[in-house]
Amino acid sequence: MVKVRRNARGTNTYELSLFGIMLVITLVRYHDMNRLKLGLYYNNILFGEYYDKIASNYKKKLPLIFGKWYLLKRILKIFSAYNFDIILDKEARSNFMTGDNSKFYNSFITVTVHNHKQLGEVQVKGLEEYGNYIESKISQSPYKNIQEARKYISHKTNAVFQMIMKISVLSNPVEYDPVSFKEKAKEWTFFNSEQLKQLSHLYEIENTIEKALADEVSFIYYLNLHNDYRFQVMQPMKYYSVLVPDVSKSKYIEDLLFPKQSLLQSLGVIKRLEKDSVL
């Protein structure tokens, strides 16, 4: 939930992990539903404002959502916040997992599982072929001693081994953390310190678990907009009812009732901005 970093002055600083951010969003939303007995610690921050602050502070954690927050707010208005309900609530998720969305989601999972299996095969085969290659080149090495020759060839080909290592990280990102990886890698004499630093960086939480979680959250968030008629949210929505006391008379809600339309509008703007290199 909490991540520790050492700043330039050598002092530890603390920030939330993506999981921690999702918990805070849960608290804020539960407060909006009157489900927190004692309320929030920052009880003076309004519902929408709380989401704005989190999005602004943690842009890099969810680049596809927080990184485009003001655009999403412009189009989805307060539903940019309520659309997180689909991540927070199992029931809302099961309601939205029907028809096309279910097919989208399940095919996405199938592709992921299949890719993971193929990646494992590439990794195993890569290690095998790499070993065979080194063995076959020993006789051409300038060193007579077999161990020295192996070391020499592995130094010459360590870019290939690094690639296999990257595939290994992708196959099992939680196998090490950066520190334990460096500790283990001390046994491998063929990497220099810069290469070790680069490889150990692959095991940083933000490059492994957090990235996977961010992709999943973003995917479901946008998939929830792939809905013709209404947003799949939890009830009640206290802040919304303050903003829009009479839904039937509000122009505000008329523009919002069609999530798919909002999605297309968001994607259109993102595409235009990217074309103009603003994003």
Add this chain to the structure above:
Amino acid sequence: MSKGWLQNMIFNVDNKISLAQKILEVLAINPTITLHELVRDTGESDEEKVKKILSYYTPILHKPLVVGPDNVDKLLAGNIHTAQYGIFCFTMWLK
């Protein structure tokens, strides 16, 4: 995990907001702060209490798995991840 956590840390508290909730909220609004600032912003007088809560919620480094005589049976039974075993074998072979 989050459901149980919410139950214990948020819903089952009686008279004051739990320190864990305060820490989460403070970090959500003020990221990248030091322990001293975190203690100040949570209004907690005892720094050790904040440290204790942080220790529950910060990642714990784990030692790499070493395949050796002690756990080779687990390996053969398939209880050790093969990707790591592959690299292990490979590096042993290079030695």
